[in-house]
Amino acid sequence: MVSASPLIDLQNLSVRFGRQTVLRNVSISVPAGQTLAVIGESGCGKTVLLKTIIGLVQPTAGVVEFDGRQFVNLSERDVSAQRTRFGFVFQNAALFDSMTVAENILFPLKQHRSSNDADQERAMHSLLTEVGLPNTVLKKYPAELSGGMRKRVGLARALIMRPEAVLYDEPTTGLDPIMSDVINELMMRTRDKFEVTSVIVTHDMNTARKVADRVVMLYPLNRLQPDESQILFDGPPSALDASTDRRVTQFIRGEAGDRMMELSEQAGG
Numbered sequence: 001m002v003s004a005s006p007l008i009d010l011q012n013l014s015v016r017f018g019r020q021t022v023l024r025n026v027s028i029s030v031p032a033g034q035t036l037a038v039i040g041e042s043g044c045g046k047t048v049l050l051k052t053i054i055g056l057v058q059p060t061a062g063v064v065e066f067d068g069r070q071f072v073n074l075s076e077r078d079v080s081a082q083r084t085r086f087g088f089v090f091q092n093a094a095l096f097d098s099m100t101v102a103e104n105i106l107f108p109l110k111q112h113r114s115s116n117d118a119d120q121e122r123a124m125h126s127l128l129t130e131v132g133l134p135n136t137v138l139k140k141y142p143a144e145l146s147g148g149m150r151k152r153v154g155l156a157r158a159l160i161m162r163p164e165a166v167l168y169d170e171p172t173t174g175l176d177p178i179m180s181d182v183i184n185e186l187m188m189r190t191r192d193k194f195e196v197t198s199v200i201v202t203h204d205m206n207t208a209r210k211v212a213d214r215v216v217m218l219y220p221l222n223r224l225q226p227d228e229s230q231i232l233f234d235g236p237p238s239a240l241d242a243s244t245d246r247r248v249t250q251f252i253r254g255e256a257g258d259r260m261m262e263l264s265e266q267a268g269g
């Protein structure tokens with residue numbers, strides 16, 4: 001259920017690396033229970049936005065709050081405690097190659113909690129069932145799994161701490177359409193069963209349309225005028241097709257449009 005108070009609140013967020021400003025004055029409030037998809041072309045700052053939410057990137061300006069608290073104001077211990085309230089599903093699953101699947105899934109628990117081994121094993125088996133993997137994968141190493149299986153192990157690892165919010169970075173990239181939809185279904189099941197708030201960075205319009213309650217589209221700053229908002233669209237996925245902004249329709253339909261002209265100009269110049 002979506003509540004009115006924001007769990008994740010970004011207010012006038014700006015992030016700069018050296019001379020490159022990646023995010024400028026971005027404000028997004030995500031109420032508890034909402035599933036937000038962040039779309040936009042490569043390099044517009046989607047992953048930086050995710051990392052800022054979890055405190056891995058510091059804002060240059062603006063405020064980032066999770067449940068009313070800013071990472072910058074927390075002690076190291078509190079930052080660590082606050083992070084356990086998030087699950088992060090990394091791009092390409094980012095599993096530890098030298099660890100078995102079981103060790104990968106249990107890794108966050110071993111780092112943070114002192115629950116006994118039997119409880120941990122129980123939690124792991126139940127999550128494995130949840131993501132549709134057989135027990136036989138537990139002894140395997142990530143290299144022995146398919147891409148879709150690795151993503152599901154990544155999801156199980158993200159959920160082992162029972163997070164309140166799950167951040168997904170391109171969860172379906174590199175998967176075939178069927179496995180992509182399995183991941184979509186699992187994200188929806190995760191939302192319903194664990195009542196998590198989700199932020200999904202994705203290029204996959206099927207994911208944005210099917211899984212998200214709300215879509216935000218960011219645009220690269222180097223293509224914007226200084227006074228333009230970096231958020232080109234903020235609304236339910238059902239409203240995407242009605243957008244009158246050509247940059248939005250071009251993106252959601254996957255049309256190169258005037259970009260081909262730019263390429264030939266670059267090649268010619």
Ligand SMILES: Nc1ncnc2c1ncn2[C@@H]1O[C@H](COP(=O)(O)OP(=O)(O)OP(=O)(O)O)[C@@H](O)[C@H]1O
Pocket residue numbers: 017022040041042043044045046047048049
């Ligand atoms: N730690 C960093 N130091 C310097 N520059 C960075 C850092 N992290 C990201 N950037 C730059 O910020 C810009 C946005 O990167 P980001 O990864 O957020 O893009 P994205 O929208 O997620 O792209 P993609 O869809 O290709 O993953 C890029 O130009 C990138 O090089």
